[in-house]
Amino acid sequence: MQSLTDLEVSLRRADVRRRWWLSLPAMLVVILGGVGPLLIVVVYSFLEAGPYGDVVWKFSGEGWFNVLFERDIFDDTVSIADAHLTILWRSVKLSGITTLLCLIVGFPTAYYMASRGPKARGLLLLLITVPFWTNLLIRTFAIQQLLRAEGLVNVVLMKLRLTDTPVQLLYSDFAILTGMTYVYLPLMVLPLYSTMEKFDFRLMEAAYDLYASRRKALTGVLIPLVKPGMIAGCTLVFIPCLGSYVIPRVLGGGTNLMIGNLIELQFGAGRNWPLGAALSIALVALVMIGLVIFQKNDRSGGDNA
Amino acid sequence: MRDSSDMGESKVLSAVTLAGVAKFFGTFKAIEGIDLTIRQNEFFTLLGPSGCGKTTILRMLAGFETPSSGEILLDGRDISRLGPNQRPVNTVFQNYALFPHLSVAQNIGFALKMLGRPRPEIRDTVEDMLALVQLSGRGDQLVTQLSGGQQQRVALARALAPRPKVLLLDEPLSALDQKLRKTMQIELKRMQRETGITFVFVTHDQEEALTMSDRIAVLSNGALRQVGSPHEIYNHPVDRFVADFIGETNLLTGKVIRQDGDCAHVVLPGGVTIEAQCPHAVSAGSEVTLAVRPEHCTLAGPEAPLSGFIEQVVYFGTDTHFHLRLPGGAPLVLRRQNAADGRALPQQGETVGVALAPSATRVLRD
Numbered sequence: 002m003q004s005l006t007d008l009e010v011s012l013r014r015a016d017v018r019r020r021w022w023l024s025l026p027a028m029l030v031v032i033l034g035g036v037g038p039l040l041i042v043v044v045y046s047f048l049e050a051g052p053y054g055d056v057v058w059k060f061s062g063e064g065w066f067n068v069l070f071e072r073d074i075f076d077d078t079v080s081i082a083d084a085h086l087t088i089l090w091r092s093v094k095l096s097g098i099t100t101l102l103c104l105i106v107g108f109p110t111a112y113y114m115a116s117r118g119p120k121a122r123g124l125l126l127l128l129i130t131v132p133f134w135t136n137l138l139i140r141t142f143a144i145q146q147l148l149r150a151e152g153l154v155n156v157v158l159m160k161l162r163l164t165d166t167p168v169q170l171l172y173s174d175f176a177i178l179t180g181m182t183y184v185y186l187p188l189m190v191l192p193l194y195s196t197m198e199k200f201d202f203r204l205m206e207a208a209y210d211l212y213a214s215r216r217k218a219l220t221g222v223l224i225p226l227v228k229p230g231m232i233a234g235c236t237l238v239f240i241p242c243l244g245s246y247v248i249p250r251v252l253g254g255g256t257n258l259m260i261g262n263l264i265e266l267q268f269g270a271g272r273n274w275p276l277g278a279a280l281s282i283a284l285v286a287l288v289m290i291g292l293v294i295f296q297k298n299d300r301s302g303g304d305n306a
Numbered sequence: 307m308r309d310s311s312d313m314g315e316s317k318v319l320s321a322v323t324l325a326g327v328a329k330f331f332g333t334f335k336a337i338e339g340i341d342l343t344i345r346q347n348e349f350f351t352l353l354g355p356s357g358c359g360k361t362t363i364l365r366m367l368a369g370f371e372t373p374s375s376g377e378i379l380l381d382g383r384d385i386s387r388l389g390p391n392q393r394p395v396n397t398v399f400q401n402y403a404l405f406p407h408l409s410v411a412q413n414i415g416f417a418l419k420m421l422g423r424p425r426p427e428i429r430d431t432v433e434d435m436l437a438l439v440q441l442s443g444r445g446d447q448l449v450t451q452l453s454g455g456q457q458q459r460v461a462l463a464r465a466l467a468p469r470p471k472v473l474l475l476d477e478p479l480s481a482l483d484q485k486l487r488k489t490m491q492i493e494l495k496r497m498q499r500e501t502g503i504t505f506v507f508v509t510h511d512q513e514e515a516l517t518m519s520d521r522i523a524v525l526s527n528g529a530l531r532q533v534g535s536p537h538e539i540y541n542h543p544v545d546r547f548v549a550d551f552i553g554e555t556n557l558l559t560g561k562v563i564r565q566d567g568d569c570a571h572v573v574l575p576g577g578v579t580i581e582a583q584c585p586h587a588v589s590a591g592s593e594v595t596l597a598v599r600p601e602h603c604t605l606a607g608p609e610a611p612l613s614g615f616i617e618q619v620v621y622f623g624t625d626t627h628f629h630l631r632l633p634g635g636a637p638l639v640l641r642r643q644n645a646a647d648g649r650a651l652p653q654q655g656e657t658v659g660v661a662l663a664p665s666a667t668r669v670l671r672d
């Protein structure tokens with residue numbers, strides 16, 4: 002918008018408004034595909050649960066109440082829903098750690114890719130996207146195969162005589178973190194790479210020339226300039242992690258739940274659709290808060306770095 | 307070749323010495339065994355056509371490349387294996403390479419901050435530098451808001467702020483327009499004098515080199531051809547390459563008849579014998595190349611032994627160029643300063659007498 006004056010901008014907006022019907026198809030897609038379903042979920046979260054799943058069309062705050070509290074079935078005493086909060090916290094924690102791991106692994110990877118010649122870059126970019134060619138479920142099962150008691154990792158560990166009996170790797174936070182880091186790493190590398198590709202590496206030379214150590218050149222020049230890519234990457238990893246369902250289900254077994262599994266439980270065995278809907282909306286709200294924090298970070302980074 | 311102009315001078319005066327420095331990229335020899343001494347506080351220029359290895363030498367001085375062999379001495383200490391952040395040498399990059407996320411003042415203070423200098427000192431030095439490059443009061447601006455010429459000044463100030471022993475400048479003026487370029491040439495000279503820092507300046511523009519430098523090193527294909535003052539380089543080019551590259555030169559071929567000390571008698575293809583400077587020994591009968599500047603050729607009366615047919619007359623305001631054809635078919639350009647009275651000049655199609663000043667006509671080494 003820098004090149005346009007305020008007047009020009011408002012004129013253009015007015016122009017768009019006058020021909021609103023041209024944007025009808027786009028509006029339909031947004032309403033039917035985006036806002037609509039979300040509204041249905043919001044409505045469901047305020048209904049009463051039916052005895053065998055589904056909902057009864059009667060207003061009720063019970064769904065939202067159950068997000069944070071639980072009522073004892075015998076004496077109706079109210080207590081905090083520890084299990085939900087624990088799962089929520091686990092989800093945020095695991096997603097945060099995954100984001101950090103992806104950043105730690107992805108940053109040098111993207112730097113390496115961006116500093117190669119144009120030919121090598123194309124090849125590396127292709128290799129990074131190869132995992133996308135296979136289904137998420139299959140990739141998750143592949144990780145499961147690696148980590149199980151008779152899997153490759155344990156075989157190697159035993160061959161190296163680091164352990165006599167297989168180590169329990171599966172069905173743990175470690176397994177979930179491994180799976181999520183592996184699956185979401187490309188989403189970190191790609192935006193990082195695309196900002197680093199535009200980075201002028203001569204600036205690093207200038208920094209060294211002006212007596213910067215490697216670390217100072219990294220923190221004082223490279224990181225501030227590729228921060229938008231880092232924030233985009235973190236957002237792209239953190240958000241799907243928070244809502245991930247397949248990975249904790251396959252690699253976390255039945256015990257190490259994340260919020261996605263909890264929601265699924267309400268619509269399945271739990272037979273509490275309003276609670277499931279309320280939890281879903283809570284997740285959306287959480288993601289929004291996360292986005293706002295990331296965005297804020299982005300802006301303050303641009304101004305006073 | 308050896309840098310002969312330094313023989314017998316005291317070692318204290320030398321800021322940088324290159325001893326047998328060579329650089330290979332794979333099997334490609336970018337720089338071949340260069341011996342060179344750059345004196346303290348001098349404005350030294352590396353001059354040569356594009357691709358001759360100027361940037362490579364500068365990058366070795368800065369520490370971005372390591373010489374394949376040889377040594378680089380700074381104040382007598384071998385620095386060729388030190389990193390760029392370990393040597394008191396700073397660079398003004400060709401594209402400036404300013405940090406776009408930092409303000410003008412932060413850019414200029416960058417090196418001092420990295421060196422861990424106290425804040426008040428950094429602030430004062432930045433102020434001094436802003437004054438030196440005539441950007442006082444612009445410290446808080448973002449570098450991206452500045453014009454090309456101003457960015458150039460910031461790049462200079464940034465590299466000068468830590469007071470390096472040697473400042474390296476890689477074609478810093480090539481991105482500026484003609485007028486700004488002239489101003490910056492004078493500015494750079496002033497800054498070099500005011501700071502007393504040794505400048506090593508790289509350019510492919512011979513005119514720029516001649517106007518700015520205390521001494522010039524002419525390079526071609528990674529080899530040193532000649533080192534000397536602008537006067538020496540211009541008036542006493544050692545070989546055909548230097549004569550051809552620096553300024554306009556007429557190159558004539560001829561056959562040596564005899565040599566009396568520094569003076570050779572050479573017969574031109576047209577049969578006319580002329581005298582020329584020849585400090586090195588040549589044998590009678592050998593083919594040689596002669597160099598003479600257009601301004602050292604003069605129009606003479608019809609009685610002169612050498613004559614030329616005027617093919618073209620080009621008027622330049624301050625002077626007029628006569629494009630002549632000599633009897634043997636060789637072309638010769640003659641430059642004549644224009645007089646105010648507007649006397650009638652010889653015209654195209656006429657044949658005129660030509661005199662070549664013997665002291666300014668030189669036999670070149672091949």
Ligand SMILES: Nc1ncnc2c1ncn2[C@@H]1O[C@H](COP(=O)(O)OP(=O)(O)O)[C@@H](O)[C@H]1O
Pocket residue numbers: 331334336354355356357358359360361362363
């Ligand atoms: N990193 C490099 N790898 C391979 N060849 C190089 C490299 N840097 C420079 N060269 C080659 O070395 C020669 C000299 O280059 P350079 O020093 O940049 O010349 P100049 O600055 O005089 O134009 C050129 O032929 C160039 O192609």
Ligand SMILES: [Mg+2]
Pocket residue numbers: 357360361
């Ligand atoms: Mg160059």
